[in-house]
Amino acid sequence: MGTEPVTMRWDPQLSGPRAGRRLYGALVSTQPQPDVDAARPAIRLRGLRKRFGTGPQAVDAVAGVDLDVRDGEFLTLLGPSGSGKTTVLRLIAGFELATAGTIELGGVDVTRRAPFERDVNTVFQDYALFPHMSVTDNVGYGLRVRKVGRAERASRTQEALDGVRLGHLGDRRPAQLSGGQRQRVALARALVNRPRVLLLDEPLGALDLKLREQMQVELKAIQRQVGITFVFVTHDQEEALTMSDRIAVFDGGRIEQLGSAADVYERPATPFVAGFVGTSNLLSGAAAEQVLGRSGTWSVRPEKIRLDLDDEPAAEAHDRSATGVVREVVYVGSATRFVVDLDAGASLVALQQNVQTSSSDVDAYRGRRVRLHWDPRHEVQVADPATAPTAH
Amino acid sequence: MTALPPAGTSVAPGVPAGRRLSAWLSGRPRVRLAALLAPPAIWLTLVYLAALLALLTTAFFSVDEFTNAVTRTLTLSNVRDVVSDPAYLRASARTVGVAAAVTALCTVIAIPMAFFMAKVAPARSRGLLVALVLTPLWASYLVKVYAWQAMVQPGSGVIAWVLRPLGVDGPGYGLMAVVLTLTYLWLPYMVLPVYAGLERLPDSLVDASADLGAGPWRTFRNVVLPLAYPSIVAGSVFTFSLSLGDYITVQIVGGKAQLLANIVFANYAANLPFAAAIAIIPVLITVAYLAVVRRTGALDNL
Numbered sequence: 179m180g181t182e183p184v185t186m187r188w189d190p191q192l193s194g195p196r197a198g199r200r201l202y203g204a205l206v207s208t209q210p211q212p213d214v215d216a217a218r219p220a221i222r223l224r225g226l227r228k229r230f231g232t233g234p235q236a237v238d239a240v241a242g243v244d245l246d247v248r249d250g251e252f253l254t255l256l257g258p259s260g261s262g263k264t265t266v267l268r269l270i271a272g273f274e275l276a277t278a279g280t281i282e283l284g285g286v287d288v289t290r291r292a293p294f295e296r297d298v299n300t301v302f303q304d305y306a307l308f309p310h311m312s313v314t315d316n317v318g319y320g321l322r323v324r325k326v327g328r329a330e331r332a333s334r335t336q337e338a339l340d341g342v343r344l345g346h347l348g349d350r351r352p353a354q355l356s357g358g359q360r361q362r363v364a365l366a367r368a369l370v371n372r373p374r375v376l377l378l379d380e381p382l383g384a385l386d387l388k389l390r391e392q393m394q395v396e397l398k399a400i401q402r403q404v405g406i407t408f409v410f411v412t413h414d415q416e417e418a419l420t421m422s423d424r425i426a427v428f429d430g431g432r433i434e435q436l437g438s439a440a441d442v443y444e445r446p447a448t449p450f451v452a453g454f455v456g457t458s459n460l461l462s463g464a465a466a467e468q469v470l471g472r473s474g475t476w477s478v479r480p481e482k483i484r485l486d487l488d489d490e491p492a493a494e495a496h497d498r499s500a501t502g503v504v505r506e507v508v509y510v511g512s513a514t515r516f517v518v519d520l521d522a523g524a525s526l527v528a529l530q531q532n533v534q535t536s537s538s539d540v541d542a543y544r545g546r547r548v549r550l551h552w553d554p555r556h557e558v559q560v561a562d563p564a565t566a567p568t569a570h
Numbered sequence: 571m572t573a574l575p576p577a578g579t580s581v582a583p584g585v586p587a588g589r590r591l592s593a594w595l596s597g598r599p600r601v602r603l604a605a606l607l608a609p610p611a612i613w614l615t616l617v618y619l620a621a622l623l624a625l626l627t628t629a630f631f632s633v634d635e636f637t638n639a640v641t642r643t644l645t646l647s648n649v650r651d652v653v654s655d656p657a658y659l660r661a662s663a664r665t666v667g668v669a670a671a672v673t674a675l676c677t678v679i680a681i682p683m684a685f686f687m688a689k690v691a692p693a694r695s696r697g698l699l700v701a702l703v704l705t706p707l708w709a710s711y712l713v714k715v716y717a718w719q720a721m722v723q724p725g726s727g728v729i730a731w732v733l734r735p736l737g738v739d740g741p742g743y744g745l746m747a748v749v750l751t752l753t754y755l756w757l758p759y760m761v762l763p764v765y766a767g768l769e770r771l772p773d774s775l776v777d778a779s780a781d782l783g784a785g786p787w788r789t790f791r792n793v794v795l796p797l798a799y800p801s802i803v804a805g806s807v808f809t810f811s812l813s814l815g816d817y818i819t820v821q822i823v824g825g826k827a828q829l830l831a832n833i834v835f836a837n838y839a840a841n842l843p844f845a846a847a848i849a850i851i852p853v854l855i856t857v858a859y860l861a862v863v864r865r866t867g868a869l870d871n872l
């Protein structure tokens with residue numbers, strides 16, 4: 179390995195004087211190197227394809243992905259199991275070689291480069307901490323490999339561990355840590371190298387819900403502080419919506435839609451996105467004609483729909499409304515989901531906050547005739563797969 | 571109507587005897603443990619330890635000069651002879667040297683082989699590769715040693731024939747031939763534990779090391795080797811102790827070389843107590859080796 183990966187780094191401290199600045203202070207005040215073109219994306223994927231196997235068993239895990247990840251952005255790859263998210267991440271990191279297409283990091287084509295020649299670091303789903311090394315040695319590994327001096331290595335390692343609030347556990351082995359602590363060691367081990375890009379493959383997947391929510395907030399805060407580009411993989415749509423600057427929704431090795439959380443949630447481009455991000459509440463064909471008075475496929479989010487018993491007075495005149503029968507009632511604590519079979523033929527889910535009602539009250543709705551109504555502004559036209567615009 | 575079961579048993583009538591026995595045992599862990607351990611414990615004490623004990627005591631007997639019969643009076647003379655004669659010390663050193671060389675060669679050959687099998691070859695072909703490594707074990711030991719005799723034969727041997735264009739002579743009979751033959755014989759005993767150890771090593775650790783900037787060699791040294799180390803030591807227990815005890819290979823391809831095991835073989839007919847005294851040396855060496863190995867924690871992997 180030459181010195182190239184080191185000079186490629188945008189952290190000026192690596193070459194400049196290194197007063198004992200704390201990692202956090204240092205990372206917060208770190209500015210992109212002047213020669214890095216700000217308009218140039220941190221990652222640029224063009225026509226990326228990956229095929230596993232040959233002959234009839236071949237799988238196109240990634241089937242043509244074009245993607246620009248902006249510098250400093252938090253981008254989430256969201257999609258169902260087997261949609262190719264991990265494979266895209268492994269292609270960027272260099273663990274897999276692309277079948278076709280190119281990968282650029284900061285404007286440099288790295289498609290054929292080995293992982294250790296790419297200025298990215300990965301937080302693995304199983305954390306991949308070295309079991310035979312202490313926490314400190316794990317975190318310091320990248321610096322040791324890159325021949326950073328002993329004194330600087332020790333101080334940067336300690337600062338990175340302090341940064342994830344594990345400064346006191348440096349002597350432990352990974353096996354002696356809890357899941358959440360391991361996750362933070364993996365994060366510190368990647369961040370201490372100050373890469374241009376951090377890749378995270380479902381880093382919170384193994385944590386329980388409480389810890390998961392806490393780590394979501396922490397991870398987002400750290401990303402904002404260090405200003406590193408994060409590419410984050412998850413199949414949890416809520417996680418994607420809360421953390422991301424932009425979301426790329428994957429299906430079958432392709433990007434179905436790329437946009438902000440609000441874009442993919444409120445303006446899903448395809449029925450798949452409407453269904454995967456949130457509940458698909460689709461009206462199409464005859465049902466759309468009858469309820470909405472127009473053709474095409476339309477989506478209305480469950481929380482935008484209000485539900486009244488059919489015998490109650492009708493709502494404001496400009497509201498859209500439809501009648502039907504409650505088929506299913508799901509009590510979820512703070513709210514209740516009602517699945518309603520419309521007289522017009524489709525079925526819609528309505529989410530109602532349990533402001534006045536309790537679980538026994540809502541159960542009484544099962545089988546009752548109800549009226550749904552919503553503001554027409556919340557109807558979003560969803561393109562059919564055949565006519566969907568290709569995402570960029 | 572079925573009759574009520576007699577008081578004090580919870581087992582329903584009509585339950586097969588085997589099930590009833592296991593139900594009875596499940597409440598009595600000590601009985602269960604004793605029943606489980608008794609057969610191997612009896613085997614171990616009677617067959618294994620008794621033989622070792624017989625070896626130890628025989629070493630302190632002597633032999634009648636005229637009839638060659640073993641006299642059962644305790645004497646230290648055999649042990650004294652073995653310890654005081656530098657020839658036996660040299661033979662011990664030579665034997666340990668051969669065993670160490672065989673172990674080192676096996677390690678060097680086995681690591682890349684096992685790495686290929688566990689990490690490079692497609693998962694489908696792993697079973698086949700393991701079978702291929704095992705196939706030589708199905709052939710008779712003697713046949714394999716005679717095959718190696720043909721390989722190393724001075725002048726007309728396969729190795730000599732291959733090396734002739736280079737103007738080099740083959741190894742001929744001697745210690746070198748012994749080391750080569752034993753390496754061939756014991757290699758599977760090193761490949762299998764190392765393969766099992768590498769198979770257990772998650773791929774993501776190798777990826778993580780490369781991700782953090784380490785080239786292949788550093789990854790091997792810092793991650794693969796330390797984690798495979800216990801399995802290498804486990805394999806070395808086999809290659810080392812098997813080499814210490816081998817005498818047929820030495821006789822067939824060893825030329826004039828004398829190792830402990832064939833000194834034992836040469837003496838046992840004429841002077842069994844003396845042969846026993848020599849045979850204790852490899853036992854002691856093996857015990858010492860195991861004691862060292864135990865401290866590395868590698869025995870947990872056997």
Ligand SMILES: Nc1ncnc2c1ncn2[C@@H]1O[C@H](COP(=O)(O)OP(=O)(O)OP(=O)(O)O)[C@@H](O)[C@H]1O
Pocket residue numbers: 230231237238239257258259260261262263264265266413
């Ligand atoms: N090494 C491999 N060999 C063969 N097929 C593979 C390999 N890795 C992935 N695949 C296949 O490629 C497809 C995409 O896999 P990938 O791991 O990228 O999915 P994913 O989106 O990360 O799913 P998940 O959410 O379950 O992790 C799957 O059909 C998978 O079976």
Ligand SMILES: [Mg+2]
Pocket residue numbers: 263264265
């Ligand atoms: Mg995955």
